[in-house]
Amino acid sequence: QQQVKQSPQSLIVQKGGISIINCAYENTAFDYFPWYQQFPGKGPALLIAIRPDVSEKKEGRFTISFNKSAKQFSLHIMDSQPGDSATYFCAASIQGGKLIFGQGTELSVKP
Amino acid sequence: KAGVTQTPRYLIKTRGQQVTLSCSPISGHRSVSWYQQTPGQGLQFLFEYFSETQRNKGNFPGRFSGRQFSNSRSEMNVSTLELGDSALYLCASSLDGGPGANVLTFGAGSRLTVL
Numbered sequence: 379q380q381q382v383k384q385s386p387q388s389l390i391v392q393k394g395g396i397s398i399i400n401c402a403y404e405n406t407a408f409d410y411f412p413w414y415q416q417f418p419g420k421g422p423a424l425l426i427a428i429r430p431d432v433s434e435k436k437e438g439r440f441t442i443s444f445n446k447s448a449k450q451f452s453l454h455i456m457d458s459q460p461g462d463s464a465t466y467f468c469a470a471s472i473q474g475g476k477l478i479f480g481q482g483t484e485l486s487v488k489p
Numbered sequence: 490k491a492g493v494t495q496t497p498r499y500l501i502k503t504r505g506q507q508v509t510l511s512c513s514p515i516s517g518h519r520s521v522s523w524y525q526q527t528p529g530q531g532l533q534f535l536f537e538y539f540s541e542t543q544r545n546k547g548n549f550p551g552r553f554s555g556r557q558f559s560n561s562r563s564e565m566n567v568s569t570l571e572l573g574d575s576a577l578y579l580c581a582s583s584l585d586g587g588p589g590a591n592v593l594t595f596g597a598g599s600r601l602t603v604l
Binding site for chain 2: 412414419420421422423424427467476477478479480481482
């Protein structure tokens with residue numbers, strides 16, 4: 379019940395295309411859903427986050443869509459750029475800072 | 490504003506040895522969490538410290554321990570190292586209290602190789 383399932387494991391997108399990564403969870407006590415971006419040799423960096431009382435949040439080219447009834451949330455990267463090539467992790471947490479991470483998606487954006 | 494600083498960045502140990510990793514959080518951050526990252530298991534929570542007290546603990550054996558000092562700096566220790574302990578160990582800090590409590594800022598990690 380503590381798991382967060384992420385798909386796909388890897389994703390190749392053409393420059394200018396839309397990248398979509400999906401996550402699903404079981405524990406309805408989760409109250410915070412961040413997405414992290416990690417480049418090789420670096421730690422994960424917070425990209426965007428959402429709470430379950432909101433169905434969508436947009437920051438620049440990055441959008442989280444949240445479906446509370448389906449217990450799913452997704453990251454959409456519009457106009458994907460080669461600089462977006464990285465590993466993306468969804469996560470979920472309950473108050474206290476403990477994050478449960480998905481397995482990660484390796485995104486490659488081809489020029 | 491300086492980020493989360495982890496030292497050392499890379500280290501090599503042999504089985505049976507112990508290792509201590511250090512983490513300096515962002516100034517003003519009072520919570521420090523540790524995560525282990527491996528290709529097979531992904532990112533897994535080790536423990537969280539707040540005001541020098543362990544507030545939360547993941548499912549790791551007792552060989553993994555940590556502590557936090559009065560200046561919020563934290564250390565984690567792994568004793569009797571096993572090959573499977575080879576991983577990137579990530580420290581993250583956050584403010585505490587209110588909606589910001591869950592915004593974690595990660596360091597670059599300490600990459601441990603056990604031979």
